[in-house]
Amino acid sequence: DAGVTQSPTHLIKTRGQQVTLRCSPKSGHDTVSWYQQALGQGPQFIFQYYEEEERQRGNFPDRFSGHQFPNYSSELNVNALLLGDSALYLCASSLLGEAFFGQGTRLTVV
Amino acid sequence: GQQLNQSPQSMFIQEGEDVSMNCTSSSIFNTWLWYKQEPGEGPVLLIALYKAGELTSNGRLTAQFGITRKDSFLNISASIPSDVGIYFCAGQLLRIGANSKLTFGKGITLSVRP
Numbered sequence: 001d002a003g004v005t006q007s008p009t010h011l012i013k014t015r016g017q018q019v020t021l022r023c024s025p026k027s028g029h030d031t032v033s034w035y036q037q038a039l040g041q042g043p044q045f046i047f048q049y050y051e052e053e054e055r056q057r058g059n060f061p062d063r064f065s066g067h068q069f070p071n072y073s074s075e076l077n078v079n080a081l082l083l084g085d086s087a088l089y090l091c092a093s094s095l096l097g098e099a100f101f102g103q104g105t106r107l108t109v110v
Numbered sequence: 111g112q113q114l115n116q117s118p119q120s121m122f123i124q125e126g127e128d129v130s131m132n133c134t135s136s137s138i139f140n141t142w143l144w145y146k147q148e149p150g151e152g153p154v155l156l157i158a159l160y161k162a163g164e165l166t167s168n169g170r171l172t173a174q175f176g177i178t179r180k181d182s183f184l185n186i187s188a189s190i191p192s193d194v195g196i197y198f199c200a201g202q203l204l205r206i207g208a209n210s211k212l213t214f215g216k217g218i219t220l221s222v223r224p
Contacts, residue, residue, distance in 0.1 A: 004152070033211065042113055042198050042214030043153070056211055090152050092212075097141060097160075097204055099212060101152035 002027070004093050004102035012108045013081050021076045021105045025093030031055075032074040033099065034066060037088040049074050081109045114199055116215035123189055124223050131218050132183040133199030141202040142175050142182040143212065148195045156197075157184070160204075189222050196220070 005024045013019050025032050031050045035043035045058035049068035068074045072093075078085055086109045092099040115134045123129050133142075141160055145153035157168050159175035159182060166173055172185045182201075186193055196219050200212040 035212075040216070042200075042216050043212070045211040045213070048211060058211065092152075097202075098143070098155055098158050100155060101145075103150070103152045 004091055004100055006089075006091050006102035006105050008105060009103065010106045010108075012110060015081055015083060015109055017081050018077065018079045019081060019107060021078075021089050021091075021107070023074045023076070023091030023093075023102060025072050025074070025091075026100050029093035029095045029100070030072055031094045032068055032072065033092045033094070034074070034076045035090040035092065035101075036060070037090055037104070039087075043090055046076070078107075083109050085109050114201055114213060114215035116197075116199060116218050118218065119216070120219045120221065122221045122223065125189060125191060127189055128185065128187045129189060129220065130183055130185045131197055131199075132181060133201075133215050134181045135201055135213075136180070137201070137213075138179040139201030139203055139213075140179065141204045142173070143200045143202065144171075144173050144182070144184045145198045145200060146195045147198060147217070153198055186220075189220075191222050191224055194220060194222050 007022045033048040034046040037043040046060050047057040052068045063079045065077045088104040090104045091102045143158045144156045147153045157173040164175040170187045196217040198217045199215045203210045
């Protein structure tokens with residue numbers, strides 16, 4: 001079992017650009033959540049996808065959007081990048097209850 | 111966004127010592143989880159608690175779900191160098207047929223002196 005995998009591991013983007021991050025959930029998991037972790041902080045919930053629909057959303061602007069595919073994998077898209085979007089982006093998958101995290105994508109906006 | 115309260119920010123202990131960390135919230139949760147994160151990695155689940163008053167162990171780790179449902183603590187016994195990392199608590203409101211978001215604390219960075 002490969003666990004939760006995310007790609008890419010690191011990414012550098014310029015302010016104003018758009019970025020897409022990808023996540024493959026743990027085998028058998030149908031729910032994918034995305035979190036943003038700023039340096040020195042705990043992860044902050046962005047949104048959650050289940051059955052290809054956004055089921056729950058945190059306090060993030062519409063520049064953050066996502067998608068879930070029929071195979072349960074997911075993408076996180078961020079438009080019009082700001083310097084403050086620099087963070088570790090974590091994907092977590094779950095079936096019932098316990099969430100398992102990927103290694104994250106380190107996004108740096110310059 | 112809301113964060114759970116974890117303090118102090120850092121803890122320094124001697125190898126072999128026990129250490130306790132607690133986590134408090136102004137809101138009630140019906141699930142508490144403890145994660146450990148090492149540099150360059152995502153959080154790894156250590157213990158999950160589902161019932162108020164529950165005490166659960168995982169090797170040298172023991173965690174308890176507070177009776178008020180607004181707190182939890184984690185104890186690590188006989189610490190070893192590989193216990194070094196950032197320990198996060200997370201609260202969750204699980205509903206039947208649905209997973210809800212995790213609300214995290216800021217984490218406690220644990221250092222273990224050999």
